[in-house]
Amino acid sequence: xxxxxxxxxxxxxxxxxxxxxxxxxxxxxxxxxxxxxxxxxxxxxxxxxxxxxxxxxxxxxxxxxxxxxxxxxxxxxxxxxxxxxxxxxxxxxxxxxxxxxxxxxxxxxxxxxxxxxxxxxxxxxxxxxxxxxxxxxxxxxxxxxxxxxxxxxxxxxxxxxxxxxxxxxxxxxxxxxxxxxxxxxxxxxxxxxxxxxxxxxxxxxxxxxxxxxxxxxxxxxxxxxxxxxxxxxxxxxxxxxxxxxxxxxxxxxx
Amino acid sequence: xxxxxxxxxxxxxxxxxxxxxxxxxxxxxxxxxxxxxxxxxxxxxxxxxxxxxxxxxxxxxxxxxxxxxxxxxxxxxxxxxxxxxxxxxxxxxxxxxxxxxxxxxxxxxxxxxxxxxxxxxxxxxxxxxxxxxxxxxxxxxxxxxxxxxxxxxxxxxxxxxxxxxxxxxxxxxxxxxxxxxxxxxxxxxxxxxxxxxxxxxxxxxxxxxxxxxxxxxxxxxxxxxxxxxxxxxxxxxxxxxxxxxxxxxxxxxxxxxxxxxxxxxxxxxxxxxxxxxxxxxxxxxxxxxxxxxxxxxxxxxxxxxxxxxxxxxxxxxxxxxxxxxxxxxxxxxxxxxxxxxxxxxxxxxxxxxxxxxxxxxxxxxxxxxxxxxxxxxxxxxxxxxxxxxxxxxxxxxxxxxxxxxxxxxxxxxxxxxxxxxxxxxxxxxxxxxxxxxxxxxxxxxxxxxxxxxxxxxxxxxxxxxxxxxxxxxxxxxxxxxxxxxxxxxxxxxxxxxxxxxxxxxxxxxxxxxxxxxxxxxxxxxxxxxxxxxxxxxxxxxx
Numbered sequence: 078x079x080x081x082x083x084x085x086x087x088x089x090x091x092x093x094x095x096x097x098x099x100x101x102x103x104x105x106x107x108x109x110x111x112x113x114x115x116x117x118x119x120x121x122x123x124x125x126x127x128x129x130x131x132x133x134x135x136x137x138x139x140x141x142x143x144x145x146x147x148x149x150x151x152x153x154x155x156x157x158x159x160x161x162x163x164x165x166x167x168x169x170x171x172x173x174x175x176x177x178x179x180x181x182x183x184x185x186x187x188x189x190x191x192x193x194x195x196x197x198x199x200x201x202x203x204x205x206x207x208x209x210x211x212x213x214x215x216x217x218x219x220x221x222x223x224x225x226x227x228x229x230x231x232x233x234x235x236x237x238x239x240x241x242x243x244x245x246x247x248x249x250x251x252x253x254x255x256x257x258x259x260x261x262x263x264x265x266x267x268x269x270x271x272x273x274x275x276x277x278x279x280x281x282x283x284x285x286x287x288x289x290x291x292x293x294x295x296x297x298x299x300x301x302x303x304x305x306x307x308x309x310x311x312x313x314x315x316x317x318x319x320x321x322x323x324x325x326x327x328x329x330x331x
Numbered sequence: 332x333x334x335x336x337x338x339x340x341x342x343x344x345x346x347x348x349x350x351x352x353x354x355x356x357x358x359x360x361x362x363x364x365x366x367x368x369x370x371x372x373x374x375x376x377x378x379x380x381x382x383x384x385x386x387x388x389x390x391x392x393x394x395x396x397x398x399x400x401x402x403x404x405x406x407x408x409x410x411x412x413x414x415x416x417x418x419x420x421x422x423x424x425x426x427x428x429x430x431x432x433x434x435x436x437x438x439x440x441x442x443x444x445x446x447x448x449x450x451x452x453x454x455x456x457x458x459x460x461x462x463x464x465x466x467x468x469x470x471x472x473x474x475x476x477x478x479x480x481x482x483x484x485x486x487x488x489x490x491x492x493x494x495x496x497x498x499x500x501x502x503x504x505x506x507x508x509x510x511x512x513x514x515x516x517x518x519x520x521x522x523x524x525x526x527x528x529x530x531x532x533x534x535x536x537x538x539x540x541x542x543x544x545x546x547x548x549x550x551x552x553x554x555x556x557x558x559x560x561x562x563x564x565x566x567x568x569x570x571x572x573x574x575x576x577x578x579x580x581x582x583x584x585x586x587x588x589x590x591x592x593x594x595x596x597x598x599x600x601x602x603x604x605x606x607x608x609x610x611x612x613x614x615x616x617x618x619x620x621x622x623x624x625x626x627x628x629x630x631x632x633x634x635x636x637x638x639x640x641x642x643x644x645x646x647x648x649x650x651x652x653x654x655x656x657x658x659x660x661x662x663x664x665x666x667x668x669x670x671x672x673x674x675x676x677x678x679x680x681x682x683x684x685x686x687x688x689x690x691x692x693x694x695x696x697x698x699x700x701x702x703x704x705x706x707x708x709x710x711x712x713x714x715x716x717x718x719x720x721x722x723x724x725x726x727x728x729x730x731x732x733x734x735x736x737x738x739x740x741x742x743x744x745x746x747x748x749x750x751x752x753x754x755x756x757x758x759x760x761x762x763x764x765x766x767x768x769x770x771x772x773x774x775x776x777x778x779x780x781x782x783x784x785x786x787x788x789x790x791x792x793x794x795x796x797x798x799x800x801x802x803x804x805x806x807x808x809x810x811x812x813x814x815x816x817x818x819x820x821x822x823x824x825x826x827x828x829x830x831x832x833x834x835x836x837x838x839x840x841x842x843x844x845x846x847x848x849x850x851x852x853x854x855x856x857x858x859x860x861x862x863x864x865x866x867x868x869x870x871x872x873x
Contacts, residue, residue: 160695165850170427174853175846177423184446185347190387192351192380218383223571225497227389228396228407228516230367231382 189219359411391448398516436481495519620871622678628669685865
């Protein structure tokens with residue numbers, strides 16, 4: 078006696094594993110399974126059809142009853158619904174909550190908590206990339222959490238709003254007109270260059286970043302200064318250059 | 332955490348905080364507690380972005396950290412909280428409730444605290460006052476004191492609570508020798524007695540109105556001064572005391588509303604008022620997961636009834652007797668002292684509500700006759716096939732088909748009772764039964780899947796029409812700037828005509844679809860709340 082009627086009976090209720098659709102196709106599947114069991118049972122013996130290992134009447138299918146034909150394909154993706162769903166609630170409360178939800182969604186996108194992934198690199202590295210600021214996706218955070226409540230390893234620099242950084246920049250543009258100040262500044266930057274090299278190494282060793290905010294500003298500016306020997310304001314993008322060459326096309330022949 | 336919950340959490344995180352936070356959050360949910368380096372390595376995200384995402388998650392209490400002893404120096408592990416992330420679906424409901432209870436000021440306070448996770452009282456008051464001033468007419472502004480009083484009212488009814496505060500406690504040092512390491516991991520502890528204590532703050536002033544773009548230079552100069560002022564007023568006495576929304580209290584309120592609504596629809600308005608009074612009196616004395624509220628005597632109820640409902644004492648007693656005798660068992664009599672002690676049977680009401688939800692789901696999906704079979708099985712527990720046909724008065728063939736359909740959807744289960752030890756099918760009883768708790772859980776998972784599908788569909792719709800949406804936004808911006816600079820009607824109509832009529836129709840259809848999807852999310856969330864309350868109440872009573 079090796080048959081297991083329990084498993085076959087229970088498998089009718091596990092048919093939901095096969096599909097989630099709710100049509101009479103499901104009923105057909107119940108019977109499909111049973112009829113395939115019938116066929117498989119018959120295959121081994123070879124004598125007599127419908128020799129199941131359990132009494133089929135127990136499940137409720139009478140003798141000689143017409144079973145619906147078995148389906149040979151998966152059920153459709155959007156089966157037709159016999160019962161249409163009830164319409165949504167309307168009214169002042171529902172509409173107000175709807176408006177609240179949409180406003181909340183919009184507002185969250187503008188808060189500093191919305192973190193955008195790093196912008197993908199453009200196709201060719203442009204020279205002006207060094208001097209024009211791109212989106213700040215580096216290690217800065219745009220809001221000021223209470224660092225005492227967070228583990229120390231999460232600490233990142235707090236980025237100051239752009240307004241404050243823009244203010245000192247035009248101020249510095251006026252200064253280099255005076256020669257003396259220019260030389261003094263050059264000397265200072267050369268001094269700081271040495272300091273920064275050592276401080277760079279220190280920073281990399283420490284996990285925690287403890288720069289003061291003013292030092293950060295000057296550091297960025299000095300870094301810009303460091304890259305070239307030219308003064309920032311004298312830097313010419315070269316964008317206006319192209320307009321001049323339109324008149325003298327003969328020069329280009331070699 | 333089931334797969335459906337994780338999927339829904341991922342979508343919610345993506346909508347509110349972006350893809351980076353979503354990646355980190357879903358990874359934490361799937362894998363469990365992880366350290367910072369492990370997260371960065373497994374999600375292949377740069378370390379800085381991971382740090383930022385964790386800061387955001389911690390700010391909103393969606394994640395927690397814990398210092399462990401693994402590794403040579405002890406490692407901090409982060410753990411995301413699935414249940415808390417799913418609460419984000421209910422934010423509009425919280426804000427709307429605050430509005431109905433405490434007006435616009437309360438609404439804005441709750442909205443600000445929800446958007447920022449947690450904030451200090453002074454910061455909240457200032458932001459809300461500024462927002463209210465912005466919406467008021469010219470010349471008037473919102474006093475801070477009014478906002479402070481609204482805030483205090485919210486705290487008194489426990490809708491806002493204090494966040495756990497930092498306590499001093501360095502990690503025990505695991506390495507040998509070496510000086511004691513300073514605390515790299517702060518320990519946050521919740522102080523129960525202080526949870527609702529308002530700090531004494533000195534906040535005087537009014538909301539500042541945001542100036543229009545025309546006064547830019549003046550604003551910059553003033554802005555710098557204002558920033559200095561802010562630095563001075565920042566120390567307004569409540570540093571380090573952060574407030575967050577108390578979701579449990581809001582859920583208790585929703586539960587009470589559901590109970591009162593059920594009583595009102597089953598009996599009448601006066602009975603619902605009586606139950607409302609009883610619930611209000613036991614608000615602060617009952618724990619959220621209690622099965623019964625505190626017993627109340629008739630005298631207390633009589634005294635606490637609202638004056639608009641002046642019913643006499645005998646009438647009140649009659650109503651209470653009616654409530655007790657009702658088969659739904661809303662109220663039960665727990666004693667006779669003080670004229671009779673009555674308590675609201677919260678657990679039973681929640682069960683009845685969940686059951687009604689299940690029945691209506693079956694009815695809407697399979698028809699009223701299948702619903703009849705389902706209700707029958709709920710009432711009679713175990714029935715054979717023949718008995719089902721007889722009791723439900725449905726012909727045998729249709730009853731069979733309906734039962735199989737319910738069986739395949741797992742709403743109904745089959746129970747075997749063997750007569751003989753060898754489980755012969757001809758000598759075994761096969762009984763159909765419904766297990767309400769597991770059916771409720773299954774339906775809850777379906778709800779999560781539904782909401783996730785709705786969100787995905789909405790994102791898909793907006794993505795398909797992205798070009799059109801951007802175009803309409805640009806045109807609106809142009810129109811607004813033209814109107815602000817006083818253009819003539821001809822120019823305005825010219826700009827408006829840049830959107831063609833079929834595009835307008837498409838936009839209108841898109842807006843309609845998105846509204847419908849959003850509205851559906853809100854309403855599925857109501858079902859989620861009912862089912863979750865029922866499940867937690869049942870688990871707590873076991």
